[in-house]
Amino acid sequence: MNSEFDIIRRYFTRPSRRALLGVGDDAAIITCRTGMDLVASTDTLVADRHFFAHTDPANLGHKSLAVNLSDMAAMGATPRWVMLSLTIPRELAQDDAWLNAFSSGFFTLADQFDVELIGGDTTCGPLNIGVQIMGEIQHGRALKRSTAVAGDDIWVSGELGNAALALGYLRRKIVLTPQEAQACLSHLDKPVPRVGLGQQLQKLASSAIDISDGLLADLGHILRSSGIGAKVDFERIPCSSALRKKLMPGHLERKLAMDCLLAGGDDYELCFTAAANNHEALVQLSQQSNIQLSCIGEIVTGDGLTLSTVAGVPIHHERKGHDHFLA
Amino acid sequence: MNSEFDIIRRYFTRPSRRALLGVGDDAAIITCRTGMDLVASTDTLVADRHFFAHTDPANLGHKSLAVNLSDMAAMGATPRWVMLSLTIPRELAQDDAWLNAFSSGFFTLADQFDVELIGGDTTCGPLNIGVQIMGEIQHGRALKRSTAVAGDDIWVSGELGNAALALGYLRRKIVLTPQEAQACLSHLDKPVPRVGLGQQLQKLASSAIDISDGLLADLGHILRSSGIGAKVDFERIPCSSALRKKLMPGHLERKLAMDCLLAGGDDYELCFTAAANNHEALVQLSQQSNIQLSCIGEIVTGDGLTLSTVAGVPIHHERKGHDHFLA
Numbered sequence: 070m071n072s073e074f075d076i077i078r079r080y081f082t083r084p085s086r087r088a089l090l091g092v093g094d095d096a097a098i099i100t101c102r103t104g105m106d107l108v109a110s111t112d113t114l115v116a117d118r119h120f121f122a123h124t125d126p127a128n129l130g131h132k133s134l135a136v137n138l139s140d141m142a143a144m145g146a147t148p149r150w151v152m153l154s155l156t157i158p159r160e161l162a163q164d165d166a167w168l169n170a171f172s173s174g175f176f177t178l179a180d181q182f183d184v185e186l187i188g189g190d191t192t193c194g195p196l197n198i199g200v201q202i203m204g205e206i207q208h209g210r211a212l213k214r215s216t217a218v219a220g221d222d223i224w225v226s227g228e229l230g231n232a233a234l235a236l237g238y239l240r241r242k243i244v245l246t247p248q249e250a251q252a253c254l255s256h257l258d259k260p261v262p263r264v265g266l267g268q269q270l271q272k273l274a275s276s277a278i279d280i281s282d283g284l285l286a287d288l289g290h291i292l293r294s295s296g297i298g299a300k301v302d303f304e305r306i307p308c309s310s311a312l313r314k315k316l317m318p319g320h321l322e323r324k325l326a327m328d329c330l331l332a333g334g335d336d337y338e339l340c341f342t343a344a345a346n347n348h349e350a351l352v353q354l355s356q357q358s359n360i361q362l363s364c365i366g367e368i369v370t371g372d373g374l375t376l377s378t379v380a381g382v383p384i385h386h387e388r389k390g391h392d393h394f395l396a
Numbered sequence: 397m398n399s400e401f402d403i404i405r406r407y408f409t410r411p412s413r414r415a416l417l418g419v420g421d422d423a424a425i426i427t428c429r430t431g432m433d434l435v436a437s438t439d440t441l442v443a444d445r446h447f448f449a450h451t452d453p454a455n456l457g458h459k460s461l462a463v464n465l466s467d468m469a470a471m472g473a474t475p476r477w478v479m480l481s482l483t484i485p486r487e488l489a490q491d492d493a494w495l496n497a498f499s500s501g502f503f504t505l506a507d508q509f510d511v512e513l514i515g516g517d518t519t520c521g522p523l524n525i526g527v528q529i530m531g532e533i534q535h536g537r538a539l540k541r542s543t544a545v546a547g548d549d550i551w552v553s554g555e556l557g558n559a560a561l562a563l564g565y566l567r568r569k570i571v572l573t574p575q576e577a578q579a580c581l582s583h584l585d586k587p588v589p590r591v592g593l594g595q596q597l598q599k600l601a602s603s604a605i606d607i608s609d610g611l612l613a614d615l616g617h618i619l620r621s622s623g624i625g626a627k628v629d630f631e632r633i634p635c636s637s638a639l640r641k642k643l644m645p646g647h648l649e650r651k652l653a654m655d656c657l658l659a660g661g662d663d664y665e666l667c668f669t670a671a672a673n674n675h676e677a678l679v680q681l682s683q684q685s686n687i688q689l690s691c692i693g694e695i696v697t698g699d700g701l702t703l704s705t706v707a708g709v710p711i712h713h714e715r716k717g718h719d720h721f722l723a
Contacts, residue, residue: 098434103430109426192445199524
């Protein structure tokens, strides 16, 4: 029988490197370097809400950390330390294969980003995975939501809608070829947080957010926080060819595809604003980093978001984004 | 209908005071002062495991923060910032009275300890309340579990077993008078974290832990971490007169009472060790702070914990403490 402390010791205890004190006391101790701010965030994954209960535990370990790394990316911060609050049903606590796969998925990604697990809490109950992340950034340099200004360009990284397309496919609402399905599913199951990009945007972007609830919702947060509006060109929103096909006028799945692109969530790409005179530098950054960066519109005075075709035909889309209590 | 963002805005957003950036962005930003360490911990309360689902929401708000403040107390740290990861069922998300009471209980205690809510996460699912707490302490001054040495006295604050006694009463396993029940229930529902005491122990204690899983289990953590053993005098373990009565030899509820005292959990008192020559200073601290401090035994070489009467008769107690997966 695994006790609470067996689980912590076997699966989640590693020697601390940068922390003064890691797993195994009432609290962890870290030292912030002079001139640095500490950036802290938390994101929780709930079974049957954020993931299917039968999800591959290695992917789940990966994703529970990835969504938190994505918050650090959106601030331009360097992730350093994490804590894991793991609530698991009694049967999973005795499932060594599950615990092994979950912790492997978690630590593989942690190692990739040089992030250290310094503490947490293990309790019994319906599966609920909470991760708290802490990072560092030079004082005053964090990318906020509230600092976009009229005239800024609006950019997004990568392609949007892939994870939502995969979810639609798993729910048998959307048809995909096996190749398309495979590509989309990796976005849903193993999102790649844009940590390096976020750090490089520190000097180039005026505001940033990660797209977790869908473009319209998350760009909407920037607009409300900054007290400004936006014009977005629908055709410039980057997406996969699988999704692009379904967006063609008259396509049977067009409405669902629009939902995926605009309100899908789980993208974990960055949406950011930047002064127009940084346009060329961002094109270069895209080339150097091999990360697609697309300018999709501009920040305007006023409020609200206007979505239209490049030809200027307005597009109305009802669903703005994912909300746990309204979904 | 309350959306996720309505709940955050209405119940959990307050202007930040010490934080550079509080609720409402991808992450919060704080600045640690030079020469201070950051102390971080997290504790989760799960419905039907840590509390009855019908618990008064104001007490639940209090307790979810109190158990985290208690971890700061055990480190000797000054709590500063908290994040709240709230997973609530759909119906509670629409229950304004519940949300109001919960947030009031939480913020009343936060104000009392001058702690600031700087972020969190609100999701839909089975009730699960995760709090992450961060505090400050002068570099190198934190009270750890691993630093007790042979010859140290073992101390505990307050009285042990009250919360467990209340739980036994609620489960109709233990009989209490109405007055006894009322006194015990306040320990279970509204524990008072020993934050001030923890800070004052910085210079006097050699190690510390908060008693959340029961004296034997938590003192056991100090012993294992420090690689030493302990002798504890049963009669010197402080408890209420209600519990003391039931501990009398021959009492029908003696076994249950022993469980409450030694392995009950939810006490949130401090167990700490201190050099014998700090005895007098600790007696004075107890008088000045009006907090009962009891010397219950001493640290010895070797390992394991020997519990005996003052007359030297050994006491065996099977149940060591609370474990979520073995309980």
